[in-house]
Amino acid sequence: NAGVMQNPRHLVRRRGQEARLRCSPMKGHSHVYWYRQLPEEGLKFMVYLQKENIIDESGMPKERFSAEFPKEGPSILRIQQVVRGDSAAYFCASCRDHFQETQYFGPGTRLLVL
């Protein structure tokens, strides 16, 4: 059973470009969470999605960031007009249901904005 997959693993963008991060949850999991991890900081929750629905986006910046989890395909975190402060590791996690003590993380995408 494949784990949570994220791609790309590393992404370099120049300021003003768009970044698209993809997350494929574990088989049978329909709940996806996105987190951001900055150096010297813990994981910060960004958004929680189920298939075709955003359940909780209280951690998402109000501008430039969006997320989706379509009926088919991976979940996508999109960052428009990236700035240097967006440089971080972005992790997604998935679980089978909303009782998330068994939340499985992907390997992360490391975004570097030049």
Place this chain on the structure above:
Amino acid sequence: QKEVEQDPGPLSVPEGAIVSLNCTYSNSAFQYFMWYRQYSRKGPELLMYTYSSGNKEDGRFTAQVDKSSKYISLFIRDSQPSDSATYLCAMSVTGGSYIPTFGRGTSLIVHP
């Protein structure tokens, strides 16, 4: 004051030592408590979770929750160099989206 406080370390111990990792929290509504291990450049891996107060043991790992003191611990017995990693505590309230709040992690180094 942050909701979850965790000393970043690093904590350096010799192989075979008993390791104690701790977190304090301020939100008395937290009911689920988790410990994750994160190796360098990898995603967090769930080690253990507990519900409310008490102890839970799994092999060399013991998780302890003291809700009256708002304090949780992870003990590692007979520590090994392969235990060298960052350990993140996380906790969440019941109901709602169960979104966990993470500590910033403690870096552990076990040297041979």
